[in-house]
Amino acid sequence: MYDPKSLKAEDFINHEEILETLEYAEANKNNLELIDSIIKKAEDRKGLSHRDASVLLACEDEERVNKMYALAEQFKKDFYGNRIVLFAPLYLSNYCVNGCVYCPYHMKNKHICRKKLTQEEVKKEVIALQDMGHKRLAIEAGEDPVNNPIEYILDCINTIYSIKHKNGAIRRVNVNIAATTVENYRKLKEAGIGTYILFQETYHKESYEKLHPTGPKHNYAYHTEAMDRAMEGGIDDVGLGVLFGLELYKYEFAGLLMHAEHLEAVHGVGPHTISVPRIKRADDIDPSAFDNGIDDETFAKICALIRIAVPYTGMIISTRESKKVREKVIHLGVSQISGASRTSVGGYAEPESEEDNSAQFDVSDNRTLDEVVHWLMEMKYIPSFCTACYREGRTGDRFMALCKSKQIQNCCHPNALLTLKEYLNDYASPDTKRIGEELIKRELDNIPNPKARETCEKRLALIDEGTRDLYF
Numbered sequence: 001m002y003d004p005k006s007l008k009a010e011d012f013i014n015h016e017e018i019l020e021t022l023e024y025a026e027a028n029k030n031n032l033e034l035i036d037s038i039i040k041k042a043e044d045r046k047g048l049s050h051r052d053a054s055v056l057l058a059c060e061d062e063e064r065v066n067k068m069y070a071l072a073e074q075f076k077k078d079f080y081g082n083r084i085v086l087f088a089p090l091y092l093s094n095y096c097v098n099g100c101v102y103c104p105y106h107m108k109n110k111h112i113c114r115k116k117l118t119q120e121e122v123k124k125e126v127i128a129l130q131d132m133g134h135k136r137l138a139i140e141a142g143e144d145p146v147n148n149p150i151e152y153i154l155d156c157i158n159t160i161y162s163i164k165h166k167n168g169a170i171r172r173v174n175v176n177i178a179a180t181t182v183e184n185y186r187k188l189k190e191a192g193i194g195t196y197i198l199f200q201e202t203y204h205k206e207s208y209e210k211l212h213p214t215g216p217k218h219n220y221a222y223h224t225e226a227m228d229r230a231m232e233g234g235i236d237d238v239g240l241g242v243l244f245g246l247e248l249y250k251y252e253f254a255g256l257l258m259h260a261e262h263l264e265a266v267h268g269v270g271p272h273t274i275s276v277p278r279i280k281r282a283d284d285i286d287p288s289a290f291d292n293g294i295d296d297e298t299f300a301k302i303c304a305l306i307r308i309a310v311p312y313t314g315m316i317i318s319t320r321e322s323k324k325v326r327e328k329v330i331h332l333g334v335s336q337i338s339g340a341s342r343t344s345v346g347g348y349a350e351p352e353s354e355e356d357n358s359a360q361f362d363v364s365d366n367r368t369l370d371e372v373v374h375w376l377m378e379m380k381y382i383p384s385f386c387t388a389c390y391r392e393g394r395t396g397d398r399f400m401a402l403c404k405s406k407q408i409q410n411c412c413h414p415n416a417l418l419t420l421k422e423y424l425n426d427y428a429s430p431d432t433k434r435i436g437e438e439l440i441k442r443e444l445d446n447i448p449n450p451k452a453r454e455t456c457e458k459r460l461a462l463i464d465e466g467t468r469d470l471y472f
């Protein structure tokens with residue numbers, strides 16, 4: 001029985017409910033009256049149910065699809081302005097006991113180079129990341145209770161937060177590790193993590209079990225119920241995602257929104273972020289072996305509809321996607337992107353050689369952080385390195401309440417300018433610095449509250465004098 005309030009995976013991600021939803025969406029994909037009424041409902045900015053959003057996803061009427069894109073763009077402007085938050089992944093270890101068939105870290109892959117960073121190596125990586133200008137990391141590790149126990153992850157988090165190289169600092173560590181126990185989530189919370197991210201990969205139970213034939217990840221319920229345990233352990237912000245390409249995208253889309261509805265129904269707060277990775281080529285993985293790949297147009301439509309369906313949830317797009325694709329979807333509601341990523345264990349301090357390859361997937365966007373920052377500004381976006389909310393305790397329902405009252409806008413915009421200013425002063429190339437300074441001057445006028453504008457101006461001057469880490 002479908003029940004968003006249940007704590008059982010098969011109730012809140014109910015297979016029959018998804019099938020009925022897809023049937024309903026297919027039957028109504030040309031019902032323009034219904035589609036117009038859903039678009040009208042979406043305009044209230046309160047989000048859409050998985051059923052309504054699935055009808056929009058099925059609709060192919062050009063005029064209506066363009067309306068959906070326009071609405072997503074509007075939401076992006078209204079809720080996230082022209083800011084894009086930047087982060088980088090840091091792979092700690094690729095030892096893994098699971099058998100995921102789409103990931104080269106699966107246990108049976110005997111020729112991939114296995115690595116695990118020592119604390120000294122973590123330090124080197126973090127210094128390299130700080131020297132690029134990064135302030136926000138997402139740490140990643142395979143599941144391996146012997147090689148990557150929770151104590152190792154906690155040690156790494158401590159090391160990362162402790163390093164202050166020149167003016168650098170990592171101010172928020174998001175964590176992407178395997179589903180674990182309430183007790184371990186509590187430990188992560190105590191270590192001061194930002195968001196706990198766990199991709200569902202696929203919501204389709206039968207496919208999930210085939211794609212995860214061995215290892216603890218085979219347990220669909222344990223994996224799907226992980227966010228509830230994370231929240232029970234005190235983690236306020238959780239990040240969802242599916243790996244598009246494994247199953248039918250319409251199924252995944254409905255499942256993703258049902259998961260968001262479940263979190264809202266049980267914990268009173270939806271997901272902090274949703275990531276939209278697509279399956280990519282990697283060591284022994286050929287994406288064409290998976291039948292459900294989606295083209296760029298469908299991908300853009302999914303991004304737009306996530307923005308409309310869950311307006312307050314951040315959307316993340318990584319360097320799995322090319323510059324061209326990122327350009328296509330960024331204005332449709334993406335709020336965070338990674339930049340200058342290495343998807344190998346180590347590789348920031350010293351690039352890996354061919355033989356040494358430990359990468360999880362091939363990166364499509366290989367630009368430096370300076371190039372990414374420059375590119376964003378050329379498109380009139382403000383690259384932001386802000387981490388203020390988590391440090392001010394604005395997480396979970398407190399964050400969502402602020403977000404819904406639109407007060408968050410008074411923080412994000414000036415914080416984007418302050419953190420960009422730090423970046424320009426400490427790390428940017430002369431050309432990036434020049435266009436960045438012009439952008440800050442222009443964007444100061446877009447802080448509506450005169451007092452906040454004045455404070456921001458004063459703080460920008462303080463950054464020029466050497467002060468760092470100022471935020472609203």
Ligand code: SF4
Nearest residue numbers: 096100103105106142
């Ligand atoms: S996806 Fe994660 S759990 Fe699966 S093999 Fe790769 S690293 Fe291990």
Ligand code: SF4
Nearest residue numbers: 386387388389411412
């Ligand atoms: S103020 Fe909060 S919501 Fe806004 S960019 Fe910073 S951390 Fe994110």
